[in-house]
Amino acid sequence: MMKSEAVDSYLLIMPLLLLLAVFILYPVIANIYLSFFKWKGMGRATFTGFDNYQTMFKDQTFWTSIKNTSILLLYIPLGTILPIMISAFLREGLKGWPIFRAIIYLPNILGYVIIGMIFSIVLRKLGPLNGVLTVLGLGNLALDWLNKPDLALNSLGIVYGVWIRLGFGCIFFLAAMSSIDESLYDAAKIDGALWWRTFWNVTVPSIRFSIEFWIVLSCIEILARAFPFIYTFTRGGPGFATFTLEYGIYNAGFIAFNMGYASAWASVLFVFCGIIAFFQVELMRKNINA
Amino acid sequence: MYLILIVFAFIALYPLFFVLITSLKSAGEYINNKLLLPQKATFANYRYVWINGNMLKYFINSCILIPAALIVYLFVCISAGFAFGRMRFPFRFSIFLSVLFLMIFPQMLLSIQIFQIIRNMRLVNTYVGLILVWVAYFAPFGTYIMTTYYSSVPMEIVESARIDGASIWQMLFRIMVPIAKPMIVIIVIIGFQSMWNELPFSLLLLQTEHLRTITQGIGMMQGQYGLDDTILTAAIISAAIVPFILFIFFQRQITMGSYGGAVKG
Numbered sequence: 075m076m077k078s079e080a081v082d083s084y085l086l087i088m089p090l091l092l093l094l095a096v097f098i099l100y101p102v103i104a105n106i107y108l109s110f111f112k113w114k115g116m117g118r119a120t121f122t123g124f125d126n127y128q129t130m131f132k133d134q135t136f137w138t139s140i141k142n143t144s145i146l147l148l149y150i151p152l153g154t155i156l157p158i159m160i161s162a163f164l165r166e167g168l169k170g171w172p173i174f175r176a177i178i179y180l181p182n183i184l185g186y187v188i189i190g191m192i193f194s195i196v197l198r199k200l201g202p203l204n205g206v207l208t209v210l211g212l213g214n215l216a217l218d219w220l221n222k223p224d225l226a227l228n229s230l231g232i233v234y235g236v237w238i239r240l241g242f243g244c245i246f247f248l249a250a251m252s253s254i255d256e257s258l259y260d261a262a263k264i265d266g267a268l269w270w271r272t273f274w275n276v277t278v279p280s281i282r283f284s285i286e287f288w289i290v291l292s293c294i295e296i297l298a299r300a301f302p303f304i305y306t307f308t309r310g311g312p313g314f315a316t317f318t319l320e321y322g323i324y325n326a327g328f329i330a331f332n333m334g335y336a337s338a339w340a341s342v343l344f345v346f347c348g349i350i351a352f353f354q355v356e357l358m359r360k361n362i363n364a
Numbered sequence: 365m366y367l368i369l370i371v372f373a374f375i376a377l378y379p380l381f382f383v384l385i386t387s388l389k390s391a392g393e394y395i396n397n398k399l400l401l402p403q404k405a406t407f408a409n410y411r412y413v414w415i416n417g418n419m420l421k422y423f424i425n426s427c428i429l430i431p432a433a434l435i436v437y438l439f440v441c442i443s444a445g446f447a448f449g450r451m452r453f454p455f456r457f458s459i460f461l462s463v464l465f466l467m468i469f470p471q472m473l474l475s476i477q478i479f480q481i482i483r484n485m486r487l488v489n490t491y492v493g494l495i496l497v498w499v500a501y502f503a504p505f506g507t508y509i510m511t512t513y514y515s516s517v518p519m520e521i522v523e524s525a526r527i528d529g530a531s532i533w534q535m536l537f538r539i540m541v542p543i544a545k546p547m548i549v550i551i552v553i554i555g556f557q558s559m560w561n562e563l564p565f566s567l568l569l570l571q572t573e574h575l576r577t578i579t580q581g582i583g584m585m586q587g588q589y590g591l592d593d594t595i596l597t598a599a600i601i602s603a604a605i606v607p608f609i610l611f612i613f614f615q616r617q618i619t620m621g622s623y624g625g626a627v628k629g
Binding site: 079080082083084086087089090091093094096097098099100101102104105108160163164168172174175176177178179180181183184185186187188189191192193194195196200201202205206209237240241294297298299301302305306320321323324327328333336337340343344347348350351352354355358359 | 368369372373375376377378379380382383386398399439440441443444446447448451452453454456459461463464465466467468469470471472473474475476477478481496497499500501503504507508557560561562563564568579582583586593596597600603604607608610611612615
């Protein structure tokens with residue numbers, strides 16, 4: 075009985091494992107291998123040792139991409155606190171919640187490609203955001219969101235780091251808060267605690283695990299899921315203002331056809347992803363065991 | 365409190381609303397009237413997008429490709445999910461963690477090698493190739509959800525089937541699928557939306573024009589220089605309409621499935 079169960083189990087997981095081995099595990103390892111070569115994607119690959127890495131560390135765009143990613147990561151606190159606070163308001167109960175839930179969740183289901191495109195239009199200098207600001211008399215806030223390097227990067231941070239995940243964040247944290255023991259709140263009320271106190275002393279500590287999870291999730295989204303959005307939003311520009319490691323791989327590999335060099339970038343990204351993945355797997359492991 | 369929500373809803377909805385009304389304006393009207401409702405609504409942009417822009421072909425492509433991909437996706441997720449969630453075998457936990465670990469890697473990191481592999485398999489420009497890559501990329505998350513679900517299912521149902529001596533494939537159809545129907549609906553929807561909106565792998569592997577997906581279609585339209593906003597927005601709405609409708613009908617399942625862990629974009 076035991077033996078046949080093991081055999082059956084391996085049969086069941088074989089399709090998944092096969093696909094993962096071929097299309098994820100092998101590519102990740104092959105990247106590292108290829109980073110020591112020079113290759114145009116066709117023909118021969120020449121061994122070049124650490125040349126690609128030396129070039130990369132001297133490459134200004136590499137350091138720009140690291141800087142950009144770091145700045146994007148700085149939007150995570152905002153992208154975490156905002157949904158938590160809004161959820162804390164909402165948990166008290168709301169009429170017509172299903173409709174609101176539907177509306178705020180909308181960005182998620184349209185996909186990053188579509189959202190990126192929408193905002194590439196909405197944030198133009200002569201686009202609707204500036205139009206609305208002007209109409210409201212806030213004309214001097216109507217800046218060139220997409221074409222000034224600093225503005226572009228921060229626009230990316232606000233839209234991709236905060237806005238795009240607000241809806242999902244609220245639903246996520248509301249679910250987390252729904253399992254908080256009501257008696258904690260009653261006790262706080264008896265103690266005479268105001269909303270703000272209750273928020274920090276009861277609500278936030280109780281959802282600590284969810285907050286950790288959310289932060290790791292946000293890191294992953296920024297490090298490893300941003301490419302389709304950035305591609306349709308600003309194409310990595312203006313200049314290299316919204317350039318990230320992912321974009322660097324795309325640029326080196328599919329525009330310049332410098333595959334070995336792209337693999338060097340990929341190997342750096344691999345290290346960052348690996349670190350975050352450890353945190354994510356740790357959290358998921360705790361989640362399952364709980 | 366309602367005020368916050370209204371502001372919130374407005375911020376969430378306005379960009380989409382803007383795209384919608386723009387798509388209904390003629391280029392001429394758009395120049396003068398950017399913000400408000402069209403005075404003279406027209407479907408000319410849609411006609412252009414669907415006919416000249418080939419969007420109809422791309423739409424049909426996506427409608428063929430994605431259900432096919434979803435069948436493979438379901439097969440993989442249900443089988444593996446059930447095994448990880450309900451069965452016992454050596455290294456079960458370590459293998460499962462490895463699967464979760466591999467979920468993190470971004471498309472760009474994999475693309476260079478994936479292209480080589482697919483090319484060596486002679487599957488470039490085929491839907492088979494793209495389906496294999498899509499399932500490899502999206503199935504781990506689906507498997508994770510099915511695993512969490514199956515591990516919460518009562519033992520008796522499974523045990524009775526094993527004692528009957530049912531073969532693994534009989535188990536698949538007579539047990540694994542029926543007991544997980546609600547969850548299967550959820551991962552189908554999540555899988556559908558991930559695949560419908562997917563761009564990098566499609567661009568990489570589908571280079572022949574007549575094979576392209578609808579998201580590729582609008583992606584390439586955006587790249588066209590000098591294309592009117594009115595036309596681009598019509599393209600965007602065309603691509604967005606399907607996930608949108610799906611969402612209206614399956615709202616509850618979608619939001620339920622998403623906080624089962626992480627969400628892949």
